[in-house]
Amino acid sequence: MLKSVPHHVAHHFEDADQEFDAAKIGMWLFLAQELLFFSALFVGYGVFRFLHPEMFLHASKLLSWKMGLVNTMVLITSSFTMVLAVWMTQMNRVRESIRLLWATAGLAMVFMVIKYFEYSSKIHHGYLPGSWFSAADAYEHLHLFFTCYFLITGLHGIHVLIGVGLILWLIRKSKQGLLHKDYYTPLEMVGLYWHLVDIVWIFVFPLLYLVG
Amino acid sequence: MVHSASSSVNFFKASSGWRSWLFTLDHKRIGIMYLVSIIIAFGLGGLFAMALRLELLSPSPILFSAKEYNQLFTLHGAIMTFLFIIPSIPAALGNFLLPIMIGAKDFAFPKLNLASLHIYILGSFFLLASLFVGGVDTGWTFYTPYSVETDTSTVMTTLGVFILGFSSILTGINFIVTVHKMRVPGLTWMRLPLLIWALYSTAVIQVLATPVLAITLMLLIVERVFGVGIFDPALGGDPVLFQHFFWFYSHPAVYIMILPAMGVISEIVTTFCKKNIFGYKIMAASSISIAVIGFLVWGHHMFTSQSPLASAIFSFLTFFVSIPSGIKLFNWVATMYRGNIDLKTPFLYFLAFLFLFFIGGITGVVLGALSLNVHLHDTYFVVAHFHYVMVGGTTIAFLGGIHYWWPKITGRMYSETWARVACGLIFLGFNMVFLVQFFMGSKGMPRRYYTYLDQFQPMHAFSTSGTWVLGLGFILVVFYLIDSLLNGEQAPANPWGGLTLEWRAASPPVLENFDTPQQVTHDPYDYENGSIPHA
Numbered sequence: 001m002l003k004s005v006p007h008h009v010a011h012h013f014e015d016a017d018q019e020f021d022a023a024k025i026g027m028w029l030f031l032a033q034e035l036l037f038f039s040a041l042f043v044g045y046g047v048f049r050f051l052h053p054e055m056f057l058h059a060s061k062l063l064s065w066k067m068g069l070v071n072t073m074v075l076i077t078s079s080f081t082m083v084l085a086v087w088m089t090q091m092n093r094v095r096e097s098i099r100l101l102w103a104t105a106g107l108a109m110v111f112m113v114i115k116y117f118e119y120s121s122k123i124h125h126g127y128l129p130g131s132w133f134s135a136a137d138a139y140e141h142l143h144l145f146f147t148c149y150f151l152i153t154g155l156h157g158i159h160v161l162i163g164v165g166l167i168l169w170l171i172r173k174s175k176q177g178l179l180h181k182d183y184y185t186p187l188e189m190v191g192l193y194w195h196l197v198d199i200v201w202i203f204v205f206p207l208l209y210l211v212g
Numbered sequence: 213m214v215h216s217a218s219s220s221v222n223f224f225k226a227s228s229g230w231r232s233w234l235f236t237l238d239h240k241r242i243g244i245m246y247l248v249s250i251i252i253a254f255g256l257g258g259l260f261a262m263a264l265r266l267e268l269l270s271p272s273p274i275l276f277s278a279k280e281y282n283q284l285f286t287l288h289g290a291i292m293t294f295l296f297i298i299p300s301i302p303a304a305l306g307n308f309l310l311p312i313m314i315g316a317k318d319f320a321f322p323k324l325n326l327a328s329l330h331i332y333i334l335g336s337f338f339l340l341a342s343l344f345v346g347g348v349d350t351g352w353t354f355y356t357p358y359s360v361e362t363d364t365s366t367v368m369t370t371l372g373v374f375i376l377g378f379s380s381i382l383t384g385i386n387f388i389v390t391v392h393k394m395r396v397p398g399l400t401w402m403r404l405p406l407l408i409w410a411l412y413s414t415a416v417i418q419v420l421a422t423p424v425l426a427i428t429l430m431l432l433i434v435e436r437v438f439g440v441g442i443f444d445p446a447l448g449g450d451p452v453l454f455q456h457f458f459w460f461y462s463h464p465a466v467y468i469m470i471l472p473a474m475g476v477i478s479e480i481v482t483t484f485c486k487k488n489i490f491g492y493k494i495m496a497a498s499s500i501s502i503a504v505i506g507f508l509v510w511g512h513h514m515f516t517s518q519s520p521l522a523s524a525i526f527s528f529l530t531f532f533v534s535i536p537s538g539i540k541l542f543n544w545v546a547t548m549y550r551g552n553i554d555l556k557t558p559f560l561y562f563l564a565f566l567f568l569f570f571i572g573g574i575t576g577v578v579l580g581a582l583s584l585n586v587h588l589h590d591t592y593f594v595v596a597h598f599h600y601v602m603v604g605g606t607t608i609a610f611l612g613g614i615h616y617w618w619p620k621i622t623g624r625m626y627s628e629t630w631a632r633v634a635c636g637l638i639f640l641g642f643n644m645v646f647l648v649q650f651f652m653g654s655k656g657m658p659r660r661y662y663t664y665l666d667q668f669q670p671m672h673a674f675s676t677s678g679t680w681v682l683g684l685g686f687i688l689v690v691f692y693l694i695d696s697l698l699n700g701e702q703a704p705a706n707p708w709g710g711l712t713l714e715w716r717a718a719s720p721p722v723l724e725n726f727d728t729p730q731q732v733t734h735d736p737y738d739y740e741n742g743s744i745p746h747a
Contacts, residue, residue: 012317012394012724022320022393029385029419037423040457044431044442047453130438141448147440151431 002094005176007183020185027189031196034159038200041155045148045207052141059145060211062127064118068209071114072201078107079198086191089174092181098174104194105167108160115157122146152204159197166190222623226723237322240721242329243308244621249333250304253295256340260288262683265645265676271663278662282349283364285660287342289352290369294376295336297602298465300610301472302418303332303383306411308621310387312714312721313405315396315730320389328382331375339372351660353462354429356443356454360436367436370429377426380468384418387411396713398732402496405712405736406489409496410475413503417464417471421507425461428454452517459510467506469602471499473609474540477565480616481544482737483710484559485551489737490543498536505532515585523582530580537573541566556708557631561612564639568604572597575650590660593653596646604642611638611689618693619703623720626696630688637685644678706746712736716745 013019049056085100126134129147170187173179179187223240226232233241264284267276276284307325311318319325342348348369350359359366391404391412404412432454434440441447443454482489489495511518511526544566553559575597579585588594619625648671653659657668664672706715713732717725734742 010322012319012322018393022389025392026321026324026385026389029388033381033385033419033423036420037427040424040427040431040460043457044453047450048442048448051450052448129440143441144448147434147442151434 002175002177004092004094004180004182005178007178016183023185023189027192031192034196035200038152038155041148041152042203042207045152048144048148049211052144055139055141056145057212058139059142060209062122062125063149063209064121065209067114067118068205071111072205074107074111074114075198075201078104078111079195081107082191082194086184086187089179089184089187090181094174094177094180097179097187098171101167101171101174105164105171108164108167111160112157112164115153122149149208152208156197156200156204159200163190163194163197166193220722220727222718222720223723224623224720235326237318237326238723239311239318239322239325240308240621240725242325243304243306245329246299246307246332247304249336250296250300253291253336254300257288257291257296258683258686260284260291262679264288265679267662268664268672269676270673271666271669279349280347281662282351282660283347286348286351290339290348290373292602293352293465294373295339297469297606298376298380299332299383300469300606301476301613302387302411302414302468303328303379305476305610305613305617306387306407306472307383309617309714310390310408310411311394312717312725313408313712314391314394314399315713315726315732316390316394317724319386320393321386324382325386328379328386331382332379335372335375335377335379337372338375339369342368342372353458354432354454355458356432356435356451359432360443367433370432374426374429374433377422377429380418381422384415384422387415388419391415396730396732399713402493403732403735404496405475406478406492406495406499407472407475409499410471410478413499414468414471416500417468417503417506421461421464421468424457425465428457428461431457452514455514455517456510459513460507463510463513464503464506466598466601467502469606471502473565473606474499476609476613476616477544477562478540479710479712480558480562480612481547482739483616483708484554484556484562485548486554486709486739487547487551487737488735488739490546490549491539492735492737494539495543498539501536502533505529505536509533512580512585515582516589527580527582527585531577534573534577534580541570541573554708557626557628557635558612558616558708560632560635561608561615564635565605565608565612568600568608568639568642572600572604575600588653590658591653592649592657592659595659596649596653599646599649604646608638608642611635614693616708617714618696619707620714620717620719620721622697622700623703624696624700625703625707626700627692630692634685634688634692637681637688641678641680641682641685644681645675646678648675704746706744709744709747711739711742711744 007016009016009019013022081100081103085097085104088094088097088100122128123132126132126136127142127146129143129150133143133146135142167190170179170190173186223238226238233245236242263275264281267274267281267284342365345368346363346365348362348364348366350362350364350366354366354370359370391408395404431442435443442449443451445451478489478495509526509530509532511522512530515523515527544562575593579588579594579597615626615631652668652671652675655668657664703719705717705719707719708715713730714721716730718727
């Protein structure tokens with residue numbers, strides 16, 4: 001059992017409940033703006049798919065749905081370990097929570113490694129859009145699909161990496177005994193963020209990989 | 213730390229040194245730093261406006277080349293929109309007043325509040341840096357394909373606006389959470405001052421619309437730097453998509469600009485009429501409904517670039533905005549009826565707002581009508597319309613707010629006489645500049661043109677002469693406000709006899725706003741039952 005450090009409520013709050021509720025509303029609002037941030041990319045995807053439906057059909061076959069599926073599984077599992085980590089801290093089992101956080105960060109890195117292999121194969125085939133686009137006898141306007149692909153998965157990947165950073169920060173805080181059953185706000189908030197990253201991927205996977 | 217000082221010292225004296233300002237967590241100091249920044253931005257944007265009006269004195273070149281002229285109006289628009297009007301009332305006055313008006317010690321997230329200020333400053337550096345690396349000449353709307361092709365520094369400017377967006381989002385999140393969680397006992401939703409309702413509605417737009425602008429500008433940068441073709445029809449892309457994305461943010465952003473102004477106006481009219489607002493609930497509800505309807509009308513900026521069916525639908529939806537706006541206008545007028553009217557400077561600004569916002573609003577309905585819009589599209593009529601709303605509405609309300617809360621913020625009174633003179637000059641100058649632009653526009657003078665037909669010269673010259681009157685008015689304001697800081701009389705806690713919570717605080721307020729915990733027992737403008745603090 002790690003020694004817990006008691007949490008002091010910030011000077012401008014009345015009590016811990018008010019502080020926790022404020023953080024929670026703030027986090028939900030942040031997630032709402034995240035969704036809108038991604039939404040424009042999804043709208044762009046929709047417009048280009050509407051303009052070039054056959055090309056999208058053709059293009060999605062160029063992606064490896066197997067890798068996408070494995071990554072979907074990996075992320076869903078990491079969401080599960082994240083929930084368990086929050087739960088363990090609420091039960092004051094901080095050591096188990098730290099192990100689960102490591103597992104979450106590890107799964108996130110597995111996701112990124114698989115993404116790396118996917119990216120290198122696409123770049124190798126000359127699908128990177130813009131001036132690098134060099135795929136031989138490519139379908140007309142194929143580059144637009146890959147613009148959507150790289151922008152959406154790239155932005156999502158950045159969110160995954162930020163999530164890993166946040167999880168490492170939580171591990172450090174937990175080890176210092178700052179997170180325990182009486183104060184676990186940061187853990188809960190990062191948890192919410194992590195589920196958002198997961199949910200966005202759940203939309204990305206069918207839209208990009210399973211068109212055909 | 214700032215907060216370790218004794219709480220009964222006024223916040224100016226609580227600590228000193230530039231660090232105690234730049235890294236403060238006190239919402240009042242952050243509000244003042246915002247205020248100073250946006251006033252500098254306003255001065256800069258104003259100078260650009262004066263310069264480009266000077267160029268338009270005659271159809272032949274005077275001071276600037278056509279290219280420089282394009283850069284001038286672009287920077288004027290970008291600075292005034294992103295550095296002045298959007299943060300003006302929410303980030304400057306709102307930051308200072310919101311926690312005090314709900315009786316809180318600070319915002320829910322003081323560090324986030326400071327971060328939003330730092331992000332704002334960083335973003336402004338990027339936006340202004342574009343001045344020195346080749347300017348930008350696309351207009352503040354950055355329309356593709358021109359923004360992709362021009363040799364000016366679009367990337368630097370859009371990056372600046374991208375960064376500024378996050379400042380706006382963080383401020384919005386902080387406002388919403390604070391209104392939900394930090395109100396004092398007794399301050400129910402139906403007792404919130406109308407400025408709080410207005411800031412709350414604004415914050416909702418800031419949180420939900422700004423991220424779309426951020427991603428749009430990111431796409432524009434990607435398009436420009438990597439040439440991916442998303443906005444290029446030759447590569448299968450769609451340039452109109454940019455316009456949709458841009459206006460999906462920028463139309464709601466118009467309500468980010470005007471809603472807080474409406475809140476300020478509601479505060480001023482009740483205090484200087486010593487009378488409850490006419491129709492409190494509908495005033496609160498109309499703020500929320502403007503925020504909601506604002507999301508459904510972006511297509512009315514694109515009547516000439518989308519399908520006729522879409523245009524007809526957007527035109528129809530646009531008229532709905534006029535309903536809550538009209539309700540507000542009528543209710544302000546009705547509030548004055550049988551009021552105990554005190555014609556102090558803030559109230560003069562209120563009257564100016566009523567006239568100017570009425571003209572701006574009615575011409576907005578004219579432009580919302582599809583058939584008329586196609587005729588007036590991209591003419592000076594549009595320029596005059598949005599200046600009547602943005603300057604005649606928001607800037608006038610902002611000035612009214614500055615005068616109304618100046619004693620609270622600084623603890624000093626200003627010269628009432630000079631303030632009235634300046635208000636008169638600003639009202640007169642503003643109308644001189646923009647009223648003729650309605651006539652020019654309806655006769656077909658296109659906006660953003662460097663030169664024009666000779667027949668427009670008298671009206672252009674008249675408009676330009678108005679900018680000097682307007683400029684003189686603003687300079688006068690700066691002078692007597694500085695004089696008030698140095699020599700002004702000490703302000704009492706409640707100089708105007710206001711009823712809302714901020715008038716219970718000292719002028720200027722103490723570090724955590726109130727010495728004793730506050731409680732609210734009546735409606736915000738209930739002059740019949742509420743007792744006026746410090747009266």
